[in-house]
Amino acid sequence: MGSLLIKNFKREPITDKIHFLNTVIYTHRNPIHHGFCKQYEEWTFSSYNDILHGTDGGIVTAKLLKITGGLESFTSMHLNALKNFSSTFSLEIP
Secondary structure, three states: OOOOOOOOOOOOOOOOHHHHHHHHHHHHHHHHHOOOOOOHHHOOOOOHHHHHHOOOOOOOHHHHHHHHOOHHHHHHHHHHHHHHHHHHOOOOOO
8 A cells, every 4th residue: 555556646638728727727726725825926836926927937838828818817817716716615724
């Protein structure tokens, strides 16, 4: 038993644009979900700030922004996802 012998995560192919965008937002929202921070910008280990400020942290930001419809749309999607997440999930942080 254990992670040495049992796979501890699930792989799922990304099949379309909506799935891809949801995956990006999910990944950026993970530190908020687990209570490490309250806003996307607070988590320094995320590519969200690199995308927001135009610094390439090893990912192709131009393609991502093109898919999302630009920086304003990118941030809007994230904020909407956070608002919807907050209204459906109550996380108590001590």
